[in-house]
Amino acid sequence: MKTKGIISSLLITSALILSFGTALASQDIISTKVKESPAIDGVFNDKVWEGIKSYKVKDVRTEADVTIKSVYTDDMIYFLLSYPDATEDRLHKPWVWDKEMESYILGPQREDTFTIKWNMMDHKVDLSSFSDDDYTADIWYWKANRTDPSGYADDKYDIISAVPQNKSQEVVSRTGKKRYLLRMSDEGNPSYQNIILTGYKSDMIDQFLHLKPSGSMADILAKGTWKEGVWTVEFGRKLDTGHSDDILLNPRSGKKYLFGISIPGLYGEPIDKKAAHWYGQGRISEPLFLIFK
Numbered sequence: 001m002k003t004k005g006i007i008s009s010l011l012i013t014s015a016l017i018l019s020f021g022t023a024l025a026s027q028d029i030i031s032t033k034v035k036e037s038p039a040i041d042g043v044f045n046d047k048v049w050e051g052i053k054s055y056k057v058k059d060v061r062t063e064a065d066v067t068i069k070s071v072y073t074d075d076m077i078y079f080l081l082s083y084p085d086a087t088e089d090r091l092h093k094p095w096v097w098d099k100e101m102e103s104y105i106l107g108p109q110r111e112d113t114f115t116i117k118w119n120m121m122d123h124k125v126d127l128s129s130f131s132d133d134d135y136t137a138d139i140w141y142w143k144a145n146r147t148d149p150s151g152y153a154d155d156k157y158d159i160i161s162a163v164p165q166n167k168s169q170e171v172v173s174r175t176g177k178k179r180y181l182l183r184m185s186d187e188g189n190p191s192y193q194n195i196i197l198t199g200y201k202s203d204m205i206d207q208f209l210h211l212k213p214s215g216s217m218a219d220i221l222a223k224g225t226w227k228e229g230v231w232t233v234e235f236g237r238k239l240d241t242g243h244s245d246d247i248l249l250n251p252r253s254g255k256k257y258l259f260g261i262s263i264p265g266l267y268g269e270p271i272d273k274k275a276a277h278w279y280g281q282g283r284i285s286e287p288l289f290l291i292f293k
Helices: 002-020
Strands: 027-033 055-058 065-072 076-084 095-098 103-106 113-119 135-143 154-161 169-172 178-185 192-194 208-210 221-227 230-238 257-262 288-292
Touching: 027 055, 076 113, 113 230, 135 221, 135 230
Parallel strands: 027 065, 027 288
Antiparallel strands: 055 065, 065 076, 076 230, 095 103, 113 135, 113 257, 135 154, 154 178, 169 178, 192 208, 221 230, 257 288
16 A cells, blocks of 8 residues: 555656646645634735634746635635735726727736636646646636626636637647647626727726626635735635535545645736747646645
């Protein structure tokens, strides 16, 4: 049995080396049982978080250190995250009035975002968007402009495989294999809707109307605040949403839940689309394992 365990560990390490170029150390993140739920307001001074152990995770693309804490109650799980960002970017493709054209065009502004990505397979995988592994992943996608005003995060899922699907995007894995990535929203309506303008209102207008989401898209509470060069973002979700497109988190299962966190973009530091794997930049950190205690 020991020999099998050693071989299994070596195989996992080898897979990580192939996927990331160098072996990334995995880290256990403990979620602590609490009696009261924290307020999802993006403020870290809630008493629930006092005394809860914090963990530091390096975001692969931005090299920012992300601090993470987690607690849970009988039916909910919560995360408190903070990370440096020199600027607060709250606009996303706003409508900007072009005087010469006498019409609105999309502005260059892009919102700050943060994601938590969960492995939904019954085995370990490389959760990057340019993985050699086939997998389905549950994604919690907070967006400073589109979702934050309503107090939610987008609920999405990724499917990556060697077989193309309708609306999937072709990507190349780190080992040079052709792969297909499908990113879909969960069932229901999101917390934002595009605004179409027919005449001049002002020089710049937010493109999105903020709404209360519905269905499985309403599963994830999330709120972020930016202060003095630091984002603080809180997430909250039911352990069991009852939706098949969400990961089921069971504190009594004894399982370790594989996940990763990422900063898809700090908009003072744009993604380099000339890089071979630009689509995957900022999509996953080191492998993390959630443990309930």
